[in-house]
Amino acid sequence: MLDIKITKTATPKAKPADETKLGFGKIFSDHMFLMDYDLEQGWHDPRVVPYAPFVLDPACVIFHYAQEIFEGMKAYRTADNTIQLFRPDCNAKRMQDSCDRLCIPQIPEEDYIQAVKTLVEVDKDWVPHTDGASLYIRPFIFATDVGMGVHASHNYVFCIICAPSGAYYAEGIDPVRIYVEDDYIRAAPGLTGFTKCGGNYAASIKAGALAAEKGFAQVLWLDGVEKKYVEEVGSMNIMFKIDGKVYTAACTGTVLPGVTRRSCIELLRDWGYEVIEGKLAIEDVMAAGHDGRLDEVFGTGTAAVVSPVKELDWKGDKVFICDGKIGPVTQKLYDTMTGIQWGRLPDTKGWIVPVCKG
Numbered sequence: 188m189l190d191i192k193i194t195k196t197a198t199p200k201a202k203p204a205d206e207t208k209l210g211f212g213k214i215f216s217d218h219m220f221l222m223d224y225d226l227e228q229g230w231h232d233p234r235v236v237p238y239a240p241f242v243l244d245p246a247c248v249i250f251h252y253a254q255e256i257f258e259g260m261k262a263y264r265t266a267d268n269t270i271q272l273f274r275p276d277c278n279a280k281r282m283q284d285s286c287d288r289l290c291i292p293q294i295p296e297e298d299y300i301q302a303v304k305t306l307v308e309v310d311k312d313w314v315p316h317t318d319g320a321s322l323y324i325r326p327f328i329f330a331t332d333v334g335m336g337v338h339a340s341h342n343y344v345f346c347i348i349c350a351p352s353g354a355y356y357a358e359g360i361d362p363v364r365i366y367v368e369d370d371y372i373r374a375a376p377g378l379t380g381f382t383k384c385g386g387n388y389a390a391s392i393k394a395g396a397l398a399a400e401k402g403f404a405q406v407l408w409l410d411g412v413e414k415k416y417v418e419e420v421g422s423m424n425i426m427f428k429i430d431g432k433v434y435t436a437a438c439t440g441t442v443l444p445g446v447t448r449r450s451c452i453e454l455l456r457d458w459g460y461e462v463i464e465g466k467l468a469i470e471d472v473m474a475a476g477h478d479g480r481l482d483e484v485f486g487t488g489t490a491a492v493v494s495p496v497k498e499l500d501w502k503g504d505k506v507f508i509c510d511g512k513i514g515p516v517t518q519k520l521y522d523t524m525t526g527i528q529w530g531r532l533p534d535t536k537g538w539i540v541p542v543c544k545g
């Protein structure tokens with residue numbers, strides 16, 4: 188158990204008046220969690236303090252060599268006013284995997300969960316009340332050694348901030364157009380594709396910006412070696428329903444192992460669908476699209492939960508999916524996942540961790 192010291196702000200901010208205009212990750216709650224690491228003490232001094240800027244030496248490792256990792260999760264308010272988390276143990280374990288790859292000292296799973304729960308409880312009034320809105324939680328760790336040498340830092344900060352965020356689909360679920368990226372790559376075997384490290388995102392911004400200019404919501408990444416097999420989209424995993432079976436890339440090092448992905452696979456299998464985690468060639472996806480066998484395509488991730496895809500463009504070839512509408516399996520996954528998360532459906536899988544009464 189961490190001995191977390193809590194210092195509450197003397198100047199609480201006004202809560203957002205209109206929760207339908209929150210957007211995503213734009214405003215932040217009153218407090219943040221901090222814990223420091225050094226070689227002598229290990230992780231120490233866990234505390235909740237008023238949300239405030241950092242003062243950092245310009246020569247810190249984080250600014251030059253990007254030794255940093257992060258997580259993303261949400262706190263949900265149920266109709267009976269319980270504040271709850273969805274599978275925080277999965278995020279805790281994934282952060283340990285990211286830490287290991289980036290040579291960052293790991294944080295025990297129970298300490299991570301305790302830190303998240305403590306901060307959410309302190310800022311529980313920031314968990315939105317509006318249907319579909321939630322408190323987005325962003326834990327991250329960054330290296331603070333001062334100096335230009337490339338090495339694993341001896342000093343780190345673990346921080347958690349919270350952003351009340353609006354319903355992802357405020358205007359109703361809107362299927363998206365996806366650009367299949369054939370030039371840039373996101374990951375390759377041996378690299379950091381399976382981690383949530385900031386560097387992965389820095390390297391992906393250009394492809395995303397070029398696709399956005401052409402009117403696409405996201406890029407679909409192909410494998411970094413042959414550019415032949417589908418991997419994932421911007422910040423979501425992706426699934427294809429072809430001839431009644433569901434296909435998604437296996438988590439073998441180049442794909443981010445999403446908590447939503449994993450939960451959707453479990454639900455699909457419970458419902459009797461065959462889910463194949465493995466290699467799926469983009470050529471086969473396009474062919475299935477052209478002869479009417481590509482039933483549904485959807486992304487999965489914490490922010491959107493599931494995001495239906497209505498169009499794929501690969502080297503000028505286009506396929507259109509489900510007449511531009513959300514497919515029945517995508518809809519059922521969305522309803523079931525959000526039902527469990529917001530407490531409208533029973534948590535038969537043991538995925539929910541309550542934090543406190545709102």
Ligand SMILES: *Cc1c(COP(=O)(O)O)cnc(C)c1O
Binds near residue numbers: 420421443446487490
């Ligand atoms: C976070 C993330 C996902 C989705 O993971 P969830 O745990 O479901 O939110 C997928 N792909 C990438 C690249 C990500 O960073």
